[in-house]
Amino acid sequence: MENIQLNVEKTLDFISKEKLASYEPKVKACMETLEKGTGLGNDFLGWLHLPSSITTEHLNDLKATAQILRENCEVVVVAGIGGSYLGARAVIEAMSNSFAWLEEKKAGNPTIIFAGHNISEDYLFELTEFLKDKKFGVINISKSGTTTETALAFRLLKKQCEDQRGKEMARKVIVAVTDAKKGAARVTADKEGYKSFIIPDNVGGRFSVLTPVGLLPIAVAGINIDQLVAGACEMEKVCANENMYENPAALYAATRNELYQNGKKIEILVNFQPKLHYFMEWWKQLYGESEGKDHKGIYPSSVDFSTDLHSMGQWIQQGERTIFETVVSIATPNHELHFPSDEENLDGLNFLAGKRIDEVNKMAELGTQLAHVDGGVPNLHVSVPSLNEYYLGQLIYFFEKACGISGYLLGVNPFNQPGVEAYKKNMFALLNKPGYEKESEAIQARLKK
Ligand SMILES: O=P(O)(O)OC[C@H]1O[C@H](O)[C@H](O)[C@@H](O)[C@@H]1O
Numbered sequence: 001m002e003n004i005q006l007n008v009e010k011t012l013d014f015i016s017k018e019k020l021a022s023y024e025p026k027v028k029a030c031m032e033t034l035e036k037g038t039g040l041g042n043d044f045l046g047w048l049h050l051p052s053s054i055t056t057e058h059l060n061d062l063k064a065t066a067q068i069l070r071e072n073c074e075v076v077v078v079a080g081i082g083g084s085y086l087g088a089r090a091v092i093e094a095m096s097n098s099f100a101w102l103e104e105k106k107a108g109n110p111t112i113i114f115a116g117h118n119i120s121e122d123y124l125f126e127l128t129e130f131l132k133d134k135k136f137g138v139i140n141i142s143k144s145g146t147t148t149e150t151a152l153a154f155r156l157l158k159k160q161c162e163d164q165r166g167k168e169m170a171r172k173v174i175v176a177v178t179d180a181k182k183g184a185a186r187v188t189a190d191k192e193g194y195k196s197f198i199i200p201d202n203v204g205g206r207f208s209v210l211t212p213v214g215l216l217p218i219a220v221a222g223i224n225i226d227q228l229v230a231g232a233c234e235m236e237k238v239c240a241n242e243n244m245y246e247n248p249a250a251l252y253a254a255t256r257n258e259l260y261q262n263g264k265k266i267e268i269l270v271n272f273q274p275k276l277h278y279f280m281e282w283w284k285q286l287y288g289e290s291e292g293k294d295h296k297g298i299y300p301s302s303v304d305f306s307t308d309l310h311s312m313g314q315w316i317q318q319g320e321r322t323i324f325e326t327v328v329s330i331a332t333p334n335h336e337l338h339f340p341s342d343e344e345n346l347d348g349l350n351f352l353a354g355k356r357i358d359e360v361n362k363m364a365e366l367g368t369q370l371a372h373v374d375g376g377v378p379n380l381h382v383s384v385p386s387l388n389e390y391y392l393g394q395l396i397y398f399f400e401k402a403c404g405i406s407g408y409l410l411g412v413n414p415f416n417q418p419g420v421e422a423y424k425k426n427m428f429a430l431l432n433k434p435g436y437e438k439e440s441e442a443i444q445a446r447l448k449k
Contacts, residue, residue: 002385003238004394006248008255010369010379011324015258023254023409024244030408031242031250039408041415046202047400050210051232051393059226062212065175065195066219072173073137074105077127077157078217079116080141081149082285083205084177087214088141089114090282091228091392092221094275107135112221115157116140116150124153128160136161137173139220141213143199145183148427154185177212204415206286207400210393224389231393239401249401252326252380257409259324259378260298268316269302270327272365273387277304279328283399290407290414297410306364313368317375324378328395329365332386333358 008020033039034048069076078088092112105111115127138157142150162170176189176196189196197212208214210232219225239249256267267287269280280302291297303312316323339360341353352360373379382398384391407414429439 001390003234004248004385004391004398005383006252006398007381007383008251010373010381011255011259013373014264014324014376014378015255015262020254020258023258026409027244027250027254027405028242030253030405031240033408034404040413044202044204044207044415045404046200047204047207047210048404049236050203051229051236051397054210054229059215059229062197062215062219062225065197066216068195069137069139069173069175069220070108070110070222072107072169073110073135074107075131075134075136076110076112076139076173076217076220077115077131077136078112078139078141079150079153079157080114080139080177080213081117081147082289083208084141084143084147084150084213085114085117086206086278086282086285087209087396088217090279091209091214091218091223091389093278094387094392095218095223095389096221096275098275105134109222110137110220112217116142116147116153119149119152124156128156131157131160132164135165137175139175139177139217140185140189141177141217142183142185143179143205143208143213145178145185145187148424151184158188175216177216204417206289207415209282209396227389228393228396231390231395232397233393234390235394235397235401239398248382249398250405252398252402253406253409255380256298256324256326257406260410263322264298264324264378266299266301266323268323268325269300270305270325271302271329272305272327272361273330273333274304274307275387276328276330277302279392279395280304286399286403287406289417289420290403291410291412293412293416293419296412305368306361309364309368316372316377321376324380325372326380326382327365327369328382328384330384330387334387 034045037045078085101111113127115124138154138161140150140154158170158174161174165173171193174192174194176185176194177199178185178189178196180186180198197216199208199211199213203211210229215225218228239247241247244250244254269283271277271280284300284302287298287300292299316325337357339349339352339355339357341350369379369381384395404414425439426443428436429443432440
């Protein structure tokens, strides 16, 4: 079977081949540091050999739990934020029919919706209203078990589920994915007797999609987790290659770091397939939290083309030349649709008659690549044979491995996120959370100035 392929040819007008080649020993050293666990953040390397360590027994346990939720729920609400949300959403959106959410909700094939990733009163009000006449279940996902957004949504959902479905059924259709011992989500799960799955200590949130954090909701959505893991396993092998040119993760890490050294401070991840929108959101957290620290790091952004060619296309073509693009391109669509011919040809589109829609999309992609490279935007290209679980698994592992290497090349700890705490501290102080008395006083004094 083919694998995903990375092509960096279209960056070579901007960085030298020789300079890129000089990364080979550095990349090799970073890979060794990851393997030996001798680098910064080395207590968070559980993702590195995660795919190949997943057992059939574990997958069966996840599938059995997923089946209980599928059988007993018309809707399953997945509560989580950041790494406890984006991976599941990325895969579920990529693998679902774009209009499935408009169909009637059915037990046996529940609709998945997400909560706990914002603090919007309107969102939560509308969600609780929508759930009023639904047989719903909840997957409560939080590694720390204390994240405010998720805990807030879960308290509302737990109560509503118990009120609507009774304590006994609620116990059946509420599942927790959290730490083995710590945190409020663990305490609640143990006390209420919920089925629970453990997030390993050594896997950070943004690297956790192949743990129950991602696998459980993905299985509940009826998506093949065996294939997802199989794809990741294949990439685990491919991305262990010491030859940089045969290892897409190594080559991607080297190329983007050399571009960064040449003033390309922003990476835009591009898709021509709207189902990949949330995959790009997942990627942004992965790279943003891993590399954006010590006043360094490429700013990860994303666009959905051709939609955004009609909004951000202008900026990309002619704005400040500090950007490069990485296109994730699906080679063959899953469906066939031919453009019809029209006798009157009032719209003048008969030159497209008989063509597949994807042929037009591919010409948009090629035309965009040529235009943007001409306009001074280096272009990396990741070709994905087709959009399925297997290749999503490959993409996930490829980007994770590249992220580890890239962070070490940059000289940061890719596995922590200390900067995220600053807003939380202020919010807790402003809300007078017990334990934040000093901070509350200080922040109130500051606001009075
Ligand atoms: O899984 P949780 O502990 O609830 O954390 C959810 C997310 O929130 C945090 O603030 C971090 O920035 C993320 O890295 C993490 O994935």
